[in-house]
Amino acid sequence: MAKDKSEFLIERHNNVYEVVIGLEVHAQVTSNSKLFSSSSTKFGAEPNTQVSLVDAAFPGMLPVINEFCVKQAIKTGIGLKAEINKRSVFDRKNYFYADLPQGYQISQFKYPIVGEGIVILDMPNGQKEVGIERLHLEQDAGKSIHDMDPQNTLVDLNRSGVALMEIVSKPDLRTPDEVSAYIKKLRSIMRYLGTCDGNMQEGSLRADVNVSVRLKDSKELGTRCEIKNVNSIKFMQMAIDYEANRQVDLIEEGKSIDQETRLFDTKKNETRSMRSKEDAHDYRYFPDPDLLPLEVTDEFIEQLKSDIPELPDDKKKRFIDEFKISAYEATILVSDIETAKYFEEVVAKMGKNRDMKLAVNWITGELFAVLNNKNLEISESPISAKNLAKLINLIKNGTISGKIAKTIFELMMDGDKDPQVIVEEKGLKQESDPKALEALIDKIIDDNREKAIEYKNGKEKLFGFFVGQAMKVSGGKANPQLINEILKKKL
Amino acid sequence: MSDITTQSLTSLVKNIKNKKLSSEEVTQAFVDRSEKSKELNAYITEDFSNAINKAKKFDQNPNLDLKLPGIPMAVKDLFCTENIRTTAGSKILENFIPTYESTVTQNIWNEGAILLGKLNCDEFAMGSSNETSFYGNVQNPIDNGLVPGGSSGGSAAAVSGQLTPITIGTDTGGSIRQPASFTGTVGLKPTYGSCSRYGIVAFASSLDQAGPMAQNVEDCALLQEVISTYDKKDSTSIDFKRNDYSKELTKNIKGKKIGIPKEYRVEGMPKEIEDLWQKGIQYAKECGAEIIDISLPNTSYALPTYYIVAPAEASSNLARYDGVKYGFRAKGENLIDMYEKTRSEGFGAEVQRRIMIGTYVLSSGYYDAYYLKAQKVRKLIKNDFDEAYKKVDAILTPSTPSSAFKIGEKKDDPVSMYLNDIFTVPVNLAGLPAISIPAGHDASGYPLGLQIIGKAFKEQEILNVAYAMEDKINFKNKITDWWIK
Numbered sequence: 001m002a003k004d005k006s007e008f009l010i011e012r013h014n015n016v017y018e019v020v021i022g023l024e025v026h027a028q029v030t031s032n033s034k035l036f037s038s039s040s041t042k043f044g045a046e047p048n049t050q051v052s053l054v055d056a057a058f059p060g061m062l063p064v065i066n067e068f069c070v071k072q073a074i075k076t077g078i079g080l081k082a083e084i085n086k087r088s089v090f091d092r093k094n095y096f097y098a099d100l101p102q103g104y105q106i107s108q109f110k111y112p113i114v115g116e117g118i119v120i121l122d123m124p125n126g127q128k129e130v131g132i133e134r135l136h137l138e139q140d141a142g143k144s145i146h147d148m149d150p151q152n153t154l155v156d157l158n159r160s161g162v163a164l165m166e167i168v169s170k171p172d173l174r175t176p177d178e179v180s181a182y183i184k185k186l187r188s189i190m191r192y193l194g195t196c197d198g199n200m201q202e203g204s205l206r207a208d209v210n211v212s213v214r215l216k217d218s219k220e221l222g223t224r225c226e227i228k229n230v231n232s233i234k235f236m237q238m239a240i241d242y243e244a245n246r247q248v249d250l251i252e253e254g255k256s257i258d259q260e261t262r263l264f265d266t267k268k269n270e271t272r273s274m275r276s277k278e279d280a281h282d283y284r285y286f287p288d289p290d291l292l293p294l295e296v297t298d299e300f301i302e303q304l305k306s307d308i309p310e311l312p313d314d315k316k317k318r319f320i321d322e323f324k325i326s327a328y329e330a331t332i333l334v335s336d337i338e339t340a341k342y343f344e345e346v347v348a349k350m351g352k353n354r355d356m357k358l359a360v361n362w363i364t365g366e367l368f369a370v371l372n373n374k375n376l377e378i379s380e381s382p383i384s385a386k387n388l389a390k391l392i393n394l395i396k397n398g399t400i401s402g403k404i405a406k407t408i409f410e411l412m413m414d415g416d417k418d419p420q421v422i423v424e425e426k427g428l429k430q431e432s433d434p435k436a437l438e439a440l441i442d443k444i445i446d447d448n449r450e451k452a453i454e455y456k457n458g459k460e461k462l463f464g465f466f467v468g469q470a471m472k473v474s475g476g477k478a479n480p481q482l483i484n485e486i487l488k489k490k491l
Numbered sequence: 492m493s494d495i496t497t498q499s500l501t502s503l504v505k506n507i508k509n510k511k512l513s514s515e516e517v518t519q520a521f522v523d524r525s526e527k528s529k530e531l532n533a534y535i536t537e538d539f540s541n542a543i544n545k546a547k548k549f550d551q552n553p554n555l556d557l558k559l560p561g562i563p564m565a566v567k568d569l570f571c572t573e574n575i576r577t578t579a580g581s582k583i584l585e586n587f588i589p590t591y592e593s594t595v596t597q598n599i600w601n602e603g604a605i606l607l608g609k610l611n612c613d614e615f616a617m618g619s620s621n622e623t624s625f626y627g628n629v630q631n632p633i634d635n636g637l638v639p640g641g642s643s644g645g646s647a648a649a650v651s652g653q654l655t656p657i658t659i660g661t662d663t664g665g666s667i668r669q670p671a672s673f674t675g676t677v678g679l680k681p682t683y684g685s686c687s688r689y690g691i692v693a694f695a696s697s698l699d700q701a702g703p704m705a706q707n708v709e710d711c712a713l714l715q716e717v718i719s720t721y722d723k724k725d726s727t728s729i730d731f732k733r734n735d736y737s738k739e740l741t742k743n744i745k746g747k748k749i750g751i752p753k754e755y756r757v758e759g760m761p762k763e764i765e766d767l768w769q770k771g772i773q774y775a776k777e778c779g780a781e782i783i784d785i786s787l788p789n790t791s792y793a794l795p796t797y798y799i800v801a802p803a804e805a806s807s808n809l810a811r812y813d814g815v816k817y818g819f820r821a822k823g824e825n826l827i828d829m830y831e832k833t834r835s836e837g838f839g840a841e842v843q844r845r846i847m848i849g850t851y852v853l854s855s856g857y858y859d860a861y862y863l864k865a866q867k868v869r870k871l872i873k874n875d876f877d878e879a880y881k882k883v884d885a886i887l888t889p890s891t892p893s894s895a896f897k898i899g900e901k902k903d904d905p906v907s908m909y910l911n912d913i914f915t916v917p918v919n920l921a922g923l924p925a926i927s928i929p930a931g932h933d934a935s936g937y938p939l940g941l942q943i944i945g946k947a948f949k950e951q952e953i954l955n956v957a958y959a960m961e962d963k964i965n966f967k968n969k970i971t972d973w974w975i976k
Contacts, residue, residue: 053591057811059584060571060593060690062725092807094853096830103810153826155815284853286862289696289804291726 008175022171027196028204035163036063047156055161057101069163082117099142112136131170176237223257239264349389391419432479495520496653500710514561518546530974537608557603565655568609571690579692580614580624583837593690611645619911623841640670647674665915668927672890672940675968683922684729687722695801712736742959745779750883754790778959787875793917799865806849890927890940
């Protein structure tokens with residue numbers, strides 16, 4: 001599998017193939033109620049407890065559009081720098097399935113609410129723009145459960161009617177890493193906007209992946225296959241890798257690729273045919289006569305624009321300009337809105353004498369490691385931004401050494417303890433009194449006469465020994481910088 | 492009072508308000524007559540004992556400020572009624588008992604009316620003779636062996652046969668006006684968006700509209716006043732200023748301009764229909780209206796357009812009857828097999844025909860040629876009316892191209908059956924209000940109706956014209972009670 005490569009090329013004999021990828025992402029709209037009914041959308045409820053008569057398609061029940069979901073879709077469109085269509089139309093996509101109570105899904109076919117936009121990816125070798133074809137609103141279906149009863153399939157309609165945004169990219173992606181970056185960026189933007197929580201485990205973010213291959217430098221697109229509902233970035237990458245190689249093999253064997261829908265088998269790590277183009281459903285799309293075309297005014301859109309928070313790209317730029325941190329550091333810090341929030345709070349709490357380098361290192365180093373180990377989100381961090389800022393300031397003003405800080409950091413995790421209190425309780429304050437340190441060093445030199453002579457005679461490596469001794473004797477509290485200075489003078 | 496069931500709604504309301512009649516007396520009278528009228532097969536579900544209990548309860552503490560104080564009333568079985576079986580005339584909903592009430596019926600109960608039962612209709616309102624109902628034919632009270640029209644056939648028969656003082660039907664292509672015409676009663680199809688569709692079993696969503704059916708125009712106006720409300724639960728409901736239709740009713744239509752569209756003079760139309768129309772024109776003139784010849788050039792495309800748009804929507808609307816959630820379910824080997832058997836056994840032939848047509852016209856490769864083109868023609872038909880209404884206030888036409896026909900006569904000839912709707916479907920396609928009033932009899936003594944089509948939201952205008960003409964026509968329905976032994 002390609003890792004951190006800007007190119008994902010497949011070579012067979014003397015042919016070099018390029019992989020072309022487009023994504024259809026289904027993002028669940030963050031909203032309290034469903035797209036056309038007032039049922040709750042809360043995840044994890046008992047089956048069929050969040051189902052209204054509309055969701056279960058009882059006779060005579062009619063959909064009524066949830067204005068909040070419309071706002072969420074438009075906000076997302078703004079976040080994707082996309083065209084907002086002032087008039088869009090809900091269509092019926094007709095097909096029969098047990099978990100589709102109406103016998104059709106209400107979606108937007110010809111006239112989506114959001115048109116073309118752009119997502120910028122930060123790749124190791126620079127930025128890449130990925131085009132957005134469209135974003136439309138649609139209803140989710142229910143869930144068929146095949147493994148709970150030996151004879152019957154059970155249906156849970158809690159999800160039926162939940163609002164989804166289908167975000168269709170242009171076939172602009174070329175590598176599995178770009179796919180990963182694209183999904184992450186999309187998720188990041190939506191989380192900033194509060195329009196989708198991006199939780200892939202709970203199914204809030206799912207994607208269908210369109211893959212085709214072509215000879216490198218060819219301009220024409222090859223025949224694509226759609227891989228359905230791959231529910232993690234890792235699986236998406238694996239599926240693309242497998243599928244692209246499968247297609248190349250077919251071409252090399254002189255066979256043609258059938259346009260079809262395929263399924264990724266995570267156990268066997270392969271894709272297999274689900275249905276061919278001939279078997280494809282004829283969805284008989286037509287405008288839903290129960291709903292009027294959706295019309296929004298310029299004022300409505302402007303109002304939403306004014307509500308848009310600072311998005312990752314802008315935040316990154318500001319972090320670089322304002323905090324003088326590197327683009328790489330800024331990318332990491334803005335990728336998740338909660339991380340950015342935490343960082344900004346640390347910065348604010350550090351006050352005037354702030355040290356950005358220390359802040360970035362402590363957050364992306366120690367803190368990330370702890371969160372990773374404990375499998376926690378930064379919003380659940382055991383150490384608050386306020387206390388981390390205090391710790392950084394204690395290092396910065398010389399109260400403690402970086403080494404002691406690590407010890408204190410460990411202690412802080414127990415109930416978000418104030419580092420200042422820990423320093424005082426444990427007597428961890430750094431010894432920075434030159435007189436006291438001189439006395440300490442005099443004693444060490446005295447105790448290690450022979451080594452001091454060896455050092456003077458040129459065995460410079462021994463300098464480290466003396467530093468170590470000083471730290472050991474001081475219980476790690478000696479100011480390392482002063483120790484260096486005094487030792488150089490005295491030896 | 493032995494003549495309770497012959498009284499108009501207006502007079503029953505007056506008598507209850509004056510305490511000359513109790514709700515129980517009135518309800519009992521209609522229950523008794525309904526019990527004696529089983530031969531008509533107007534009811535699918537009776538709720539008589541509940542009705543009498545409700546009437547007794549009403550009498551204990553009567554609220555006489557209501558518009559329909561203690562008035563018993565049966566409704567078309569397309570309206571969902573809470574805890575009362577609602578079948579839509581179909582086997583597939585044979586045991587379906589809604590837990591909810593349609594907005595239109597709720598409005599009626601809110602004004603004090605009492606449900607007598609659910610009236611027969613064509614299956615999913617698809618039909619013009621009530622012969623597609625799973626629950627059997629309805630007899631027209633006018634004569635034995637005669638269809639009452641459809642799809643609101645049970646409703647029309649029940650009003651005409653005095654089984655209910657008034658009723659409500661639904662009209663997708665003429666389903667209120669045609670049966671009203673066949674039974675010598677008055678039926679109003681309101682402007683699309685006037686009455687909420689919430690809780691009405693859907694046939695074709697962009698055409699369906701509930702409306703009142705009554706013995707006279709005044710009763711019709713009163714019921715329209717009750718049922719027409721803006722409803723947020725129906726996205727196509729329209730928030731316009733509704734009149735107090737019964738209070739504002741006037742016979743003064745002097746100077747009103749009434750259009751006569753030449754395209755409605757269709758080939759093969761019986762002379763008696765032409766004569767009736769001419770008579771209608773005369774009456775309108777006598778009422779002081781000005782008659783103006785107009786043209787609605789796209790009229791001949793209305794029927795084919797309707798028979799694309801309505802089945803297309805129906806094919807999708809009826810997809811929910813799949814045996815999974817509620818209603819009839821046939822046993823199947825697997826999901827697909829269950830679907831096929833459920834829908835083959837659960838739906839009747841006419842419904843299946845329309846689902847097939849609708850599925851076909853929406854299919855990829857045919858959509859543009861049929862559905863899309865039909866939508867364009869629909870726009871042209873609406874434009875025709877818009878043009879005409881620059882010159883006239885209302886339009887007068889016959890309601891149907893013939894009087895009621897015999898049961899079975901057109902059953903195997905769908906096209907001839909569809910032709911029944913020729914004068915009524917353009918109105919639905921344009922979303923306009925129209926009323927059918929009885930205006931005469933044919934040679935056999937069967938009633939014939941005239942249709943007055945209005946501008947959108949101008950129900951008051953056509954009710955007034957109908958009210959004025961009704962007075963001049965002085966129609967008397969010939970009900971012989973032939974079915975009561």
